[in-house]
């Protein structure tokens with residue numbers, strides 16, 4: 001089942017392009033495949049939800065929370081809604097994480113000074129937690145954290161955040177120009193532009209994880225929306241802490257156990273995707289070492 005779910009996910013992902021975002025029902029092979037995969041994935045996950053419900057078993061997990069949730073008027077969630085939420089959650093967490101992990105690798109392996117600093121930090125943490133790395137050890141990996149954060153600043157997983165306006169409002173630019181934003185307008189905020197504003201980020205084109213260190217704190221200087229790779233406001237990413245933790249677990253393991261070298265050129269961004277990945281294959285040579 002795992003293989004089939006993974007394949008279906010890939011097929012849905014392939015249908016999430018910039019074109020399909022603007023024209024979701026365009027009759028293209030990618031959109032057909034995406035829609036067929038969505039139907040099959042719904043079938044598989046519906047069976048999982050139905051089987052949990054009919055078993056009478058109560059577990060301490062996310063699936064149970066979704067099944068037990070109720071709307072404000074007391075109505076419980078339907079199987080279809082639970083399945084939709086699971087697909088949404090998997091989509092929110094899976095692709096964004098693999099995207100960020102890949103860009104972190106590409107950035108680290110092309111910036112030797114930061115790679116050395118991240119490896120040195122692994123030495124220090126491994127020395128301190130010699131009985132095995134646990135949760136707190138990963139929280140102490142500030143250098144690695146900032147390397148991931150900077151890779152994500154330069155390569156946000158969601159370069160455009162979109163909202164429908166519920167209530168009319170005005171907005172004023174830094175230069176004093178006012179805009180009237182009317183109800184039902186669609187507003188888009190380009191993360192990729194926000195993350196490169198020169199009065200917030202010094203030399204924004206440069207990969208420099210030190211910008212997030214205690215002396216500079218560039219993610220805070222422009223206010224709470226300076227760094228928007230995890231969104232902001234009411235719908236800010238609820239998985240941010242988990243995302244950093246899993247990315248640190250992955251990269252800490254790789255840095256502690258392998259010598260890594262990027263053998264393909266630093267990748268361009270594939271802008272045809274709605275969630276723009278590195279273009280082409282990223283080739284890495286690895287030798288096992290072990291800190």
Ligand code: HEM
Pocket residue numbers: 089092093094096097100152157158161162228229230231232234235236237238239240242243244
């Ligand atoms: C590096 C990895 C991740 C990145 C870059 C990321 C980014 C984002 C962004 C930009 C948003 C806001 C979308 C918007 O405003 O329209 C968001 C929302 C969300 N993310 Fe993440 N995310 C990541 C990982 C995760 C993980 C691992 C999970 C769950 C396990 C998760 C769950 C969610 C959920 C549920 C929302 C919707 C929140 C809401 O609408 O109230 N994310 N994420």
